[in-house]
Amino acid sequence: AVETTFxxxxxxxxxxxxxxxxxxxIDAVRFIxxxxxxxxxFAVAEQAQRRGANVTVVAANVSLPRxxxxxxxxxxxxxxxxxxxxxxxxxxxxxxxxxxxxDYRPEAAxxxxxxxxxxxxxxxxxxxRTTDVLSSLADRRRPGQTIVGxxxxxxxxxxxxxxxxxxxxxxxxxxxxxxxxAGIGFDAADNEVWIVTAExxxxxxxxxxxxxxxxxLDAVLNHSSSNDT
Ligand code: CTP
Ligand code: CA
Numbered sequence: 001a002v003e004t005t006f007x008x009x010x011x012x013x014x015x016x017x018x019x020x021x022x023x024x025x026i027d028a029v030r031f032i033x034x035x036x037x038x039x040x041x042f043a044v045a046e047q048a049q050r051r052g053a054n055v056t057v058v059a060a061n062v063s064l065p066r067x068x069x070x071x072x073x074x075x076x077x078x079x080x081x082x083x084x085x086x087x088x089x090x091x092x093x094x095x096x097x098x099x100x101x102x103d104y105r106p107e108a109a110x111x112x113x114x115x116x117x118x119x120x121x122x123x124x125x126x127x128x129r130t131t132d133v134l135s136s137l138a139d140r141r142r143p144g145q146t147i148v149g150x151x152x153x154x155x156x157x158x159x160x161x162x163x164x165x166x167x168x169x170x171x172x173x174x175x176x177x178x179x180x181x182a183g184i185g186f187d188a189a190d191n192e193v194w195i196v197t198a199e200x201x202x203x204x205x206x207x208x209x210x211x212x213x214x215x216x217l218d219a220v221l222n223h224s225s226s227n228d229t
Contacts, residue, residue, distance in 0.1 A: 008051065008052040009217075010051035010052050010053035012053075014053070014054050014056075014091055014094070015053040015056070015092065015094045015096065016056050016058070016088050016091075016092035016094070016096070017044050017048070017056070017057045017058070017096045017097075018058045018059075018085060018097050018098055018099035019038040019040070019041020019060065019099055020061050020062040020100070021033055021034040021035065021037075021038070021060055021100040022060045022061070022076070022078040022080075022081055022099065023060070023077060023102075024102045024104070024106060024109075024130075025077070026109060027110035027112065028110070029113050032106065032127075033102075034100045034102070036099065036100035036186060037062070037187045038059060038060070038099075039064065039187070039188075040098050040212070040213070041059075041062075041096070042059075043212070043213040044096050044213040044217070045057045045067070046070070046213070047210065047216075047217055048094075048213075049070055055070045055071070056088055056092070057070055057071070058073045058081055058088070058099070059072050060075050060076065060100075077102075078102045078131075079105075079130065079131075081101060081133060082130075082131055082136075085133055086136075086137065089140075090142070092145065093146065094146045095137060095147045096216070096220075097134045097148065098150050098175075101130065101132075104127035104129055104130065105130055106125050106126070106127060107127065134147070134149050134169055134171070135170075138169050138171060139170070146173075146220055147170075147171050147172050148172060148174070148175065148219075149173075149175070150175045151174050151175070151177075152177055152179045152185065153176060153179065154178065154179055155178065158176055158177075158194075159194055162174045162175075163201075166196050172220075173195055173197045173216075173219055174195075175194075175212075176195075183206075184206055189208060190206050190207060190208055191206070191207070191209050192204065192212075193212055193216075195219045202219065
């Protein structure tokens with residue numbers, strides 16, 4: 001007989017996950033984007049569903065297969081992602097912000113397609129800051145909500161930057177990955193992370209994004225049970 005195990009550790013818990021990477025329009029056909037595929041966020045969402053959670057994913061430009069039973073809300077820009085997450089935040093128990101959100105967007109998108117004979121030898125784009133979705137949601141959290149951020153860092157000091165984000169954004173956990181490593185991070189099947197909480201950090205050596213997702217949810221559960229005591 002096939003042995004099936006059912007982990008119901010997140011039964012009835014409402015989990016909101018953001019995934020993918022935002023795109024900020026330059027004109028009708030071009031955008032400023034990033035290399036996030038959405039794989040890490042989708043893996044977290046599917047893992048949470050397997051543990052019995054009610055899962056909503058705010059997906060920014062993700063072209064991956066979708067799981068039955070998960071609600072997906074598609075967005076394109078950082079502003080759309082902010083609105084979609086804000087509208088669903090109060091109803092969630094756990095927010096996991098895996099999306100790569102643009103820090104800057106073109107101040108104004110050109111309505112049509114920019115043509116070289118209009119723009120000439122140089123094209124200067126003026127970029128303005130987007131709002132930090134994670135910080136603004138963490139600032140209006142209610143007691144009992146668990147908030148997990150990601151920090152994609154490059155090279156030396158990755159862990160210190162991650163710890164800084166934990167404190168500055170008032171998060172329960174930050175998942176730090178050093179995207180300078182080969183075969184991990186952006187668009188890769190595997191990842192290697194440090195899960196940083198107020199209690200310390202937990203290293204997850206290079207493994208599948210599914211296994212990393214499981215480790216993240218384990219950390220979330222530990223955190224909420226330590227809140228209870
Ligand atoms: N984030 C967000 N809204 C933004 C930018 C980032 O919600 N406008 C979230 C990301 O989804 C991630 C966390 O903040 O969970 C950290 O993102 P990251 O880019 O690593 O950090 P920043 O605070 O943007 O700092 P920097 O890019 O300068 O390192
Ligand atoms: Ca950023």
